[in-house]
Amino acid sequence: MSSEERFRRLYAVNFEALLAFASRRVEQPEDAADVVAETFLVAWRRNGDLPADDEVRLWLYGVARRVLANHYRGGTRRDRLGERLRQRLAVVASADPGHDVPQRLVVREALKLLSETDREILMLTAWEGLEPREVAAVIGASPVVVRTRLSRARKRMRDLVGHDQETPGHVLDVLTVPVPKEG
Known part of the structure; x- marks a missing residue:
């Protein structure tokens, strides 16, 4: 009998017993099915390397x-990691300044109107605090391209949300967070 035939027979004879064992x-x-x-x-x-037929079930x-x-x-590892992640997310969610901005929905809608690249560059810069050279590494572009795209994306965003900085809760300050100095 070939090794493949032996394995097929081994599987057919032992599958139900192993499934019950695992279940x-x-x-x-x-x-249980995964086990x-x-x-x-x-x-x-x-x-x-399988043992003889009379020992293979054991x-x-x-x-x-x-x-x-x-x-x-x-x-156990997944549970511990999940708990740490839930705790961390609770802290991050409560510390998110975006929750305090009355017009955050306007910002999100405006972001949806930007190109995917512009949106990502803005979010990596303003929300994640990355420098243009770091953003360039993340998206796979040169820092010069990122700086140019960032400038244009900020202008498009200002055009979408407006320029009235006197309005309480105006979101322009969120979008024009100073870019960290490189180096």
Whole structure:
């Protein structure tokens, strides 16, 4: 019997038992399917090293246990990372000066009317605080091109939101944040 035929038989004989094994140890059925798939992937990769037929099921259970251990560790890491991210987002959201600008919707609508490149250059400069040379590295352009595009994008944005700086909550100051000095 070829190694492929042996693997097919191994899969057919052990799939349901391994799925039941994994299902009893995870919360979501999708996770059990992932564990079984990973277990058989290991078996496929190690097809030449598989034990004799009477020991192969036990070997598969051992592989499945290690896959489950990795699954649990990964889940714990994801949960911790998710919690840190939620905490960080809460801080960032509460500290976002955009929430205090009464006309933020006007700014967002105006941004939508700009080209994608102009919008990205403005946002990277004003909101992320990047210098033109840093923006150039992010978007893959030269700093000279970025400075020119930034100047033009600011003008287009001023044209879209207006020039009346006497209006309370005017958003022009948000758009004309001084560009940090380079170097």
